[in-house]
Each structure stands twice: as C-alpha cells, then as structure tokens.
Amino acid sequence: MRIAVIGAGWAGLSAAHRLHAEGHELSVFEAAPAIGGRARGVWSNKLQMTLDNGQHILLSAYTDTLALLGSLHGQLDSCCATLPLIWESADGLLSLRVPKRLPSKLALAWGLLRAQGLSRSARWRAAQALMQLSFSGWRVAQGLTVEHWLDATHQPPDIRTVFWHPLCLATMNTPPQQACAQLFAHVLRDSLGQGADACRIVLPRLDLGSLWNSSALRDMDLRLRRPVQRLAMHNGGIQVDDEAFDTVILACPAATSCKLLSQLPKSPLGEDYLAPYAKFTHLPIATLYLRLTQPWHLPHPMLQLRETPATLGFGQWVFNRHAFSRSDTAPLLSVVISDASHLATHDEASLVAGIQAQLRAQLSRAGPMPAVSGHQLIVEKRATFAALPGLERPKEKTPWLGVFVAGDWTDTGYPAVLEGAVRSGLRAARLATAPTHV
Ligand SMILES: Cc1cc2nc3c(=O)[nH]c(=O)nc-3n(C[C@H](O)[C@H](O)[C@H](O)COP(=O)(O)OP(=O)(O)OC[C@H]3O[C@@H](n4cnc5c(N)ncnc54)[C@H](O)[C@@H]3O)c2cc1C
Structure with missing residues (x-):
C-alpha cells in the first residue's frame, strides 16, 4: 500500500514514524523547508543559535508524546527534563x-x-x-x-x-x-x-527540531518545500498533485485540509463533514528569549509572572533554560505570553524593555539580573485554535475512502497541544492501515 502523509508537523510525523516502522511504502510532503510545523527549531540570526519557535511545556500525562520521544532517543531523560x-x-x-x-x-x-x-x-x-x-x-x-x-x-x-x-x-x-x-x-x-x-512538567532539553533529528527520519521519503496543491480520486486511489497513492493522511492545518478535501467528489456527507472546518479561529503566542551574560540562579526553572500591562510587563511565565536545556550555549531565559494579540500595538523595543523591568522587579529575591546581551522575540500568529465552547472538531476518518486527517484541531478531546497532535497522527495511521482499507 502506498501512503502519502501531507504535513510534517507533530501529527504528520507521528503518523509517518508509525507507518515507516511498520514497513509501509510512504512519502511525506511538507510545505516548509524544515519539519516540525508549529513545534520546530528556528535559527536566530540575532542570537546566532537555534531556538524553539515557542517555549513548549509537556506534562507527564502526555503519555503518547513521551513514549514517542522515549523511543526516538532511547530514553526520555536524554531529551527531556522531568520536574515535579x-x-x-x-x-x-x-x-x-x-x-x-x-x-x-x-x-x-x-x-x-x-x-x-x-x-x-x-x-x-x-x-x-x-x-x-x-x-x-x-x-x-x-x-x-x-x-x-x-x-x-x-x-x-x-x-x-x-x-x-x-x-x-x-x-x-x-x-x-x-x-x-x-x-x-x-x-x-x-x-x-x-x-x-x-x-510533572516535562521540558525539552534539545531544541524542538532536534527532538525529531534521529534515526527515525532516516530512509523516509521526506519531501521538504513541497506544498501539496491538488487532491483527486483516480482509479480507486488518490492522486496527490501528479502522483498516485492508495491512502492519504492530511496532517496540515484545518484550513489547508479543508481546501484540499473540497477538491474531492462532492456529496451531502462530504459537505456535512466539511462544515466545522470553517469555524476555527486562531490566537497568537509570543516567546521572548533573553540571552544573559552569565547564569541567573532562579529558585525554579519555571516561574509565574504577574502581568503589569501599564508598564508593558506582559510576561506570564519565565523559564530558566540554563537549568534544564542541554544545547544552549549561553544562559537563556524564555518568557511566554499566551493569547498575545495585544502585543501587536506595541513596538518591540518597548516590549522587551517592559518585560525586562518586570523580571527585575519580580525576581529581586534571585539577586540582580545579569546583563542581557541579546534577545529574540518570536510571535506565532496562528499558534493554536481558540478553544471555544461548542466548537465541533472533525474526526480523523473522512467520508472519502482512503482519506484521513490528523492534527491538534481534530476531535482529540484536548486543546491545541502536542499530545493531541501525536494521538491524532497515531490514530490516523491506525485507521489508514486497518484491514477495511487494504
Ligand atoms: C508558540 C507556541 C507554543 C506552544 N506551546 C505548547 C506547549 O507548551 N505545549 C503543547 O503541548 N503545545 C504547545 N503548542 C501547540 C503545539 O505546537 C501544536 O499543538 C502542535 O505543534 C500541532 O501539530 P500539528 O502537526 O497538528 O500541526 P502543525 O504543526 O501546524 O503541522 C502542519 C504542517 O503542515 C504543513 N503544511 C501546510 N500546508 C501544507 C501543504 N499544502 N502541503 C504540505 N504541507 C503543508 C505545515 O508547514 C506544517 O508543518 C504551542 C504552539 C505554539 C505555536
């Protein structure tokens, strides 16, 4: 059976990893130049290092994600720090x-x-x-x-x-x-x-891109910079752009999945299935990285900040990456701002100054904050879908034979989190290879 996975975020990669391990003939199409989607490593020219596109926090309850990471790295401890x-x-x-x-x-x-x-x-x-x-x-x-x-x-x-x-x-x-x-x-x-x-809190020690950078992707037909444009049913199979497959897993964002699914033969069932796709709205998350000239010994690797909007102290959580990260070359703090829509009305220099002042004021018990030698602000505009009441979320199985979807936006029972993405990817892989589809 030839299977196409469209999208190499965590949902697509989880599906692909499972299918590859089971020996299926597999191709993975990814629009971006790198894997990881909304949980990826990004190169910072300002800091001359790879950063995460946003500080990610896992919980020990994220059993499928942690099992996956454990299997990619031999054991979880080599890639993540687990803290009470x-x-x-x-x-x-x-x-x-x-x-x-x-x-x-x-x-x-x-x-x-x-x-x-x-x-x-x-x-x-x-x-x-x-x-x-x-x-x-x-x-x-x-x-x-x-x-x-x-x-x-x-x-x-x-x-x-x-x-x-x-x-x-x-x-x-x-x-x-x-x-x-x-x-x-x-x-x-x-x-x-x-x-x-x-x-328990689980924090990646490696940048998010490197979490996948193991033998897992070796020998996989992974095609980067390949945004899929067309989907069609053809001779009992599915045509992905100009290539024929038996089964397809769409692991791209809901809007892209909807656009591609809309190209398949129309039916009332299909229209009903696609209706919820238009209802998703998205919210941003911002992460400010501050490189310090020397380590700052904070009481815990993760601390809650009190927001002080009047002085642009918008930080909500601060992470002392030096305390858990393996790859950081310099002491690095990451400050997280969820639902960061309000940041857009302020210029970056004022935001960075406001958040630094917030850290100094609220962390005075840790001694003077070392000098900041550089910073990088990353705002992910469509970080997660807004988790609104009554939001209907699509199932992985679509009405089109041999076509499945995966992503944190599917009906996972969770908000937009890695565990939802991974579980959805694994479920789609299981459905795609279930006997009824062979
Ligand atoms: C800043 C930030 C902080 C976060 N913090 C946390 C956290 O602390 N804990 C947590 O659990 N979760 C967190 N999340 C959420 C988590 O990152 C997501 O739930 C997860 O990454 C979603 O994975 P996905 O595979 O479902 O979707 P995506 O990552 O969006 O993957 C979709 C992929 O499809 C590709 N694609 C799009 N169109 C096409 C096309 N036409 N052809 C081929 N490929 C295509 C995209 O490039 C992308 O790689 C955070 C997210 C952000 C952005």
Whole structure:
C-alpha cells in the first residue's frame, strides 16, 4: 500500500514514524523547508543559535508524546527534563505543590488548600470546585466558558487572577471569558486531577527540531518545500498533485485540509463533514528569549509572572533554560505570553524593555539580573485554535475512502497541544492501515 502523509508537523510525523516502522511504502510532503510545523527549531540570526519557535511545556500525562520521544532517543531523560510541578510566582508570594502521597482525586485539592499566598476562602473555594468537578466525572454543562464555571463555583477574585486565569491561558491559549469549560475540565482531569505523577512538567532539553533529528527520519521519503496543491480520486486511489497513492493522511492545518478535501467528489456527507472546518479561529503566542551574560540562579526553572500591562510587563511565565536545556550555549531565559494579540500595538523595543523591568522587579529575591546581551522575540500568529465552547472538531476518518486527517484541531478531546497532535497522527495511521482499507 502506498501512503502519502501531507504535513510534517507533530501529527504528520507521528503518523509517518508509525507507518515507516511498520514497513509501509510512504512519502511525506511538507510545505516548509524544515519539519516540525508549529513545534520546530528556528535559527536566530540575532542570537546566532537555534531556538524553539515557542517555549513548549509537556506534562507527564502526555503519555503518547513521551513514549514517542522515549523511543526516538532511547530514553526520555536524554531529551527531556522531568520536574515535579511546583507552581510558584516569581516574587515567591504564591506557592502551590501537588503532594505525592495522596490519592489522585485529593492531591490537587489538598495542594490548593495548603497553597501559600491565597486567602483561606479562595483556597477552600478552589479545592471545593475541583472536588465537585472530579465527583461529577469531570463534566460541566454544555456551552459554558471557563469564566461561567468560575462564577458558578463562586471563585473569589484573587484565585482567579493568580491561578485559574493563568492556568486557563497556559493550557488552552484562550482567555477564560471565551474558553470552553468542558475542554478545561478534560485538561484538569488528565493532568492535575491525576495526582502528582501525572502533572510533572516535562521540558525539552534539545531544541524542538532536534527532538525529531534521529534515526527515525532516516530512509523516509521526506519531501521538504513541497506544498501539496491538488487532491483527486483516480482509479480507486488518490492522486496527490501528479502522483498516485492508495491512502492519504492530511496532517496540515484545518484550513489547508479543508481546501484540499473540497477538491474531492462532492456529496451531502462530504459537505456535512466539511462544515466545522470553517469555524476555527486562531490566537497568537509570543516567546521572548533573553540571552544573559552569565547564569541567573532562579529558585525554579519555571516561574509565574504577574502581568503589569501599564508598564508593558506582559510576561506570564519565565523559564530558566540554563537549568534544564542541554544545547544552549549561553544562559537563556524564555518568557511566554499566551493569547498575545495585544502585543501587536506595541513596538518591540518597548516590549522587551517592559518585560525586562518586570523580571527585575519580580525576581529581586534571585539577586540582580545579569546583563542581557541579546534577545529574540518570536510571535506565532496562528499558534493554536481558540478553544471555544461548542466548537465541533472533525474526526480523523473522512467520508472519502482512503482519506484521513490528523492534527491538534481534530476531535482529540484536548486543546491545541502536542499530545493531541501525536494521538491524532497515531490514530490516523491506525485507521489508514486497518484491514477495511487494504
Ligand atoms: C508558540 C507556541 C507554543 C506552544 N506551546 C505548547 C506547549 O507548551 N505545549 C503543547 O503541548 N503545545 C504547545 N503548542 C501547540 C503545539 O505546537 C501544536 O499543538 C502542535 O505543534 C500541532 O501539530 P500539528 O502537526 O497538528 O500541526 P502543525 O504543526 O501546524 O503541522 C502542519 C504542517 O503542515 C504543513 N503544511 C501546510 N500546508 C501544507 C501543504 N499544502 N502541503 C504540505 N504541507 C503543508 C505545515 O508547514 C506544517 O508543518 C504551542 C504552539 C505554539 C505555536
């Protein structure tokens, strides 16, 4: 069976890796000059080094992604650092830990009850909301936003500002006033709700491009700079541009997949299937890299920042890459800004100055910040789809025989995250080679 995978982001690569390992005849088409899609390495001329297009954080609950990385690198430790979840604000005022030795349902609630820097009523309300959610089977009423859910569970303002809102933005890249509460409940269920072991933080030690740079891609027919333009049914198979295949997995963005699928024979089933594709909207994520002249010994590799918009302190999280990264040649901080639409109205120099001032002010307990010898701001404009309530997401199996889709935007049950992309890619690979399609 000849299989084409269109798109070499994490969904396409996961599918291709599985199919290649199973010995299928495979071609991978990628529009860009490099693999990785929205999780890739990019060369920075300013810093003269390869950076990630955005700081990526994995959780130990991302079992398929971690298994994949483990298999690509022999063991997970050689490519990723795994750290216990310590949610601490840069200024040290807020501190939350998920205790290890408690049943999963109780662990986060207990962690919240014991958190430092929150009022007693905030801790109690948060723990109560979480327990209720867990006992309801992690189900919330249809159509609710995260903010609706916070209102319904009477969350006080302080815990919204320092915990729920940042958690929602960090996991869904969608503001709580718009984000789907059910999807948020899934995120909580599969991570924080599973206890300390499931919500350990996993940070890549290598740049994202190098995570795939192993024997996995060797001998694979990988065609870079090959944007697929045409799809057609032909003689019981599928024509990809001018080449014939038996099966195709479209692992490109939803809009491109829709454009290509629209070229296939029309049917009412096909039209129904394609209807949700037009509903996706996207939000940006920005990452500011700051190269320091010497290491800065921060209390944890990952710290939460308090936003100070009046002085352009837009940073939400800071990562001390020196503490976990293997390849960085110089001490490097990455500062993450989710839902970064508001950055567009400011010039880069002012943003960089504002965020540096924010770091200095909030991290004074770590001693003076070393001088910054260079920076790189990367804004990914279409980083993730907006995870809105009621957003219908397409299944991997399409109504066209032998044609499948994969991507973080498919019906994964997760927001736009690597685990969703990987699971979707693996599912598409399984469906594509299921006996009914041979
Ligand atoms: C800045 C940023 C930070 C993020 N942070 C996190 C995080 O901390 N944790 C997390 O889990 N996730 C994070 N994500 C999300 C994660 O990166 C995505 O969920 C994942 O990379 C999506 O992979 P994908 O394969 O579904 O899609 P994509 O990566 O978009 O892959 C689609 C591929 O198709 C290619 N393509 C497009 N058109 C064509 C065509 N016509 N022919 C051939 N190829 C084509 C594209 O070039 C691309 O390579 C972040 C994303 C960004 C941008």
